[in-house]
Amino acid sequence: xxxxxxxxxxxxxxxxxxxxxxxxxxxxxxxxxxxxxxxxxxxxxxxxxxxxxxxxxxxxxxxxxxxxxxxxxxxxxxxxxxxxxxxxxxxxxxxxxxxxxxxxxxxxxxxxxxxxxxxxxxxxxxxxxxxxxxxxxxxxxxxxxxxxxxxxxxxxxxxxxxxxxxxxxxxxxxxxxxxxxxxxxxxxxxxxxxxxxxxxxxxxxxxxxxxxxxxxxxxxxxxxxxxxxxxxxxxxxxxxxxxxxxxxxxxxxxxxxxxxxxxxxxxxxxxxxxxxxxxxxxxxxxxxxxxxxxxxxxxxxxxxxxxxxxxxxxxxxxxxxxxxxxxxxxxxxxxxxxxxxxxxxxxxxxxxxxxxxxxxxxxxxxxxxxxxxxxxxxxxxxxxxxxxxxxxxxxxxxxxxxxxxxxxxxxxxxxxxxxxxxxxxxxxxxxxxxxxxxxxxxxxxxxxxxxxxxxxxxxxxxxxxxxxxxxxxxxxxxxxxxxxxxxxxxxxxxxxxxxxxxxxxx
Numbered sequence: 001x002x003x004x005x006x007x008x009x010x011x012x013x014x015x016x017x018x019x020x021x022x023x024x025x026x027x028x029x030x031x032x033x034x035x036x037x038x039x040x041x042x043x044x045x046x047x048x049x050x051x052x053x054x055x056x057x058x059x060x061x062x063x064x065x066x067x068x069x070x071x072x073x074x075x076x077x078x079x080x081x082x083x084x085x086x087x088x089x090x091x092x093x094x095x096x097x098x099x100x101x102x103x104x105x106x107x108x109x110x111x112x113x114x115x116x117x118x119x120x121x122x123x124x125x126x127x128x129x130x131x132x133x134x135x136x137x138x139x140x141x142x143x144x145x146x147x148x149x150x151x152x153x154x155x156x157x158x159x160x161x162x163x164x165x166x167x168x169x170x171x172x173x174x175x176x177x178x179x180x181x182x183x184x185x186x187x188x189x190x191x192x193x194x195x196x197x198x199x200x201x202x203x204x205x206x207x208x209x210x211x212x213x214x215x216x217x218x219x220x221x222x223x224x225x226x227x228x229x230x231x232x233x234x235x236x237x238x239x240x241x242x243x244x245x246x247x248x249x250x251x252x253x254x255x256x257x258x259x260x261x262x263x264x265x266x267x268x269x270x271x272x273x274x275x276x277x278x279x280x281x282x283x284x285x286x287x288x289x290x291x292x293x294x295x296x297x298x299x300x301x302x303x304x305x306x307x308x309x310x311x312x313x314x315x316x317x318x319x320x321x322x323x324x325x326x327x328x329x330x331x332x333x334x335x336x337x338x339x340x341x342x343x344x345x346x347x348x349x350x351x352x353x354x355x356x357x358x359x360x361x362x363x364x365x366x367x368x369x370x371x372x373x374x375x376x377x378x379x380x381x382x383x384x385x386x387x388x389x390x391x392x393x394x395x396x397x398x399x400x401x402x403x404x405x406x407x408x409x410x411x412x413x414x415x416x417x418x419x420x421x422x423x424x425x426x427x428x429x430x431x432x433x434x435x436x437x438x439x440x441x442x443x444x445x446x447x448x449x450x451x452x453x454x455x456x457x458x459x460x461x462x463x464x465x466x467x468x469x470x471x472x473x474x475x476x477x478x479x480x481x482x483x484x485x486x487x488x489x490x491x492x493x494x495x496x497x498x499x500x501x502x503x504x505x506x
Contacts, residue, residue, distance in 0.1 A: 056102055061497055063121020068458030070107075077108040077128070077297060080428070081360055081394040085290045086126060086144075093145045096225035098218065099152055106144060112298050114240065118147045128298035131291050133239065137283035138223065138232025145219035145226075145233075152218060213268055220272050229282075234273045237266050285322045289360040292330030296337070309334055316350070325356035332364060341371045359385065359392035366398040370405055378402035386415075393426060400432050409436035427456040444473040451486075460494045 070076055077083075086106035094101040103122040112129040119125065124147045126140075134140040216233070224230045292312060299308035308330075315327035332347035345368055351361055362385035369378035382399030389395045396419050403412040416433040423429060434449035447470035454463035464487055471483040 058500060060103070060121040061500055063119050063123050064458040065497060065501070066119055067105075067107075067121075067123055071457055073109075075110045077110055077294070078428075079108075079293065079297070079394075080397050080426075081286075081363065081392075082108050082290055082294065082297075084393045085286050089141060090124060090144055090148065093141060093222050093226050094148055097148065097152060097222050101148065101152060104148060104151070108294065110298050110300070116143045116147055118150050122151055124148070124151070128294040131294050132298065134236065134291070135239075136229070136232055136235070137287040138229035139236040139239070140232075140287070141223050141226070141228040142219060142233035142236050145223040145228075146215050147219075148222065149215040149218035153215065216268065217272065230273045234266075234270045241266060285326075285356065285358050286360070288323050288326035289329055289358055292326040293333055293360075296330055296334045305334065321354060322356050322358075325351045325354040325358075325361075328354075329361060329364065332368075336364060336368055336371065339371060341368050344368050344371075359389035359395045362389065363392070363394040363398040366395075366402055370402060375402060375406035379406050379408065390422075393423065397428060397432070400429075404432070404436060409439045412436045413440065425456060427453050430456065444470045444479075447473070448483075455490065460490055460497070464490050464494070 071078070086108060087104070090104040090106035094104045101122075104124065105122060106124045106126060108131070109125055109127050111127040112132075113127055114129045114133050115127040116130055117125050124144065126144065130143060131140060134143075220230055220233050223233065295308045295312065296305070299305040312327040312330045312334075316324055316331070319327060328347050328351035332344045332351060335341075335344035335347055344364075348361060348365055348368065362381065366378045366381045366385065369375075369381060379399075379402045382395070382402040385392075385395045386399045400412050400416060400419075403409070403415065413433060413436045416429055416436070419426075420429050420433065430449045430453040434446040434453065437443075437446035437449060447466045451463045451466035451470065454460070454466060467483055467487045467490070471480050471487070474480050474483070
């Protein structure tokens with residue numbers, strides 16, 4: 001599903017400007033301007049890549065290859081608070097789906113358009129504009145639940161393999177770019193272009209009203225079971241419908257027809273909500289803090305940033321409780337990004353004056369201390385915060401940053417080993433471990449850690465290179481044998497991925 005308050009024919013302007021050269025030309029000839037993944041109309045026939053739907057394993061391979069490029073995109077938000085919040089929301093919803101769901105990873109992009117989309121392999125992208133526009137956690141959850149429903153119904157896989165010449169040309173172009181990335185011959189611009197293409201393929205697939213309503217039904221059931229207020233879906237639809245009406249005449253109103261957000265669909269959602277078990281319209285503290293942070297992230301600078309800060313100042317006067325605290329937090333975060341650490345601390349103190357004390361506040365205070373050059377104070381704050389909020393990745397990474405800044409790399413490695421056991425698939429933990437291992441002279445171990453980092457982010461050629469360097473540095477026969485096995489396994493994965501992508505080029 002695509003959530004735009006503007007025309008669906010527009011993709012993120014930041015992505016569009018980076019689609020250049022022959023790569024873009026070939027894709028645009030086939031498909032026109034890109035948007036994000038949508039629902040196939042009806043039941044598509046199978047395409048040239050396969051005689052059947054893409055298997056879950058093939059989908060995952062494609063998704064991993066796309067996201068390896070996507071994490072390099074300047075619009076990708078790597079903030080640990082944001083990533084953990086969105087991914088845990090997705091996993092919570094998926095756990096209450098009526099059928100088994102594989103891996104779900106939700107990530108954020110810096111883009112003010114109200115939009116969400118799905119990629120192959122269970123990746124779901126959420127624009128910052130969607131989070132900022134949502135006025136409650138249940139509204140945001142309704143969108144994520146709808147996208148998970150698309151994943152459950154295999155709409156992406158079926159749409160990508162339908163027999164359409166334009167679809168074939170589009171997927172072939174994408175596959176060619178990903179193949180270049182696997183071989184190490186693609187530059188950053190090409191990798192970013194691949195991400196933009198992949199996040200835009202759905203416009204060509206198209207939506208059916210019946211399929212959209214089915215995704216609404218499944219999403220509503222999912223969010224209700226997960227404990228969110230089902231009325232959030234109706235409120236979000238009303239908000240999107242109002243935004244769509246406001247944009248009529250401003251470049252067309254294709255959203256309402258191509259999405260489609262019809263009166264029938266709105267009424268159907270409202271009727272289902274009336275029959276569902278209502279929940280208290282509560283939002284977690286994390287929702288408000290992440291929302292405030294993303295308001296600043298998407299504004300970045302200039303008039304947009306001044307407007308965002310003015311909005312937050314108004315909330316400090318009008319809101320109460322944690323929402324007021326979050327507004328002060330957003331102002332503190334903005335000041336920290338400007339390196340105005342005095343103002344950042346003052347705003348953070350105001351955030352705490354409401355009685356709130358979330359891990360987001362603690363992580364920002366550690367960063368402020370580091371910005372002021374007081375690494376010892378940052379370590380003390382980090383140690384205390386890590387004990388109080390052991391489940392916060394933002395606090396964990398801020399504490400490691402403090403330890404490394406203070407030169408306490410031995411302590412950092414020990415702490416990271418525990419964090420890696422807790423979150424083995426968080427790539428940045430392995431990267432931080434490699435940094436401290438290198439400083440401590442554990443060069444082979446550092447390269448093994450970096451190999452895991454690259455493997456988790458989908459950069460398999462870089463992972464192989466790191467393992468080869470580690471093997472050359474080791475004189476231990478058993479360690480070399482272990483590394484040989486791992487190198488062989490990664491090379492086999494690389495070859496399998498290449499063969500898969502070659503199929504899509506034919």
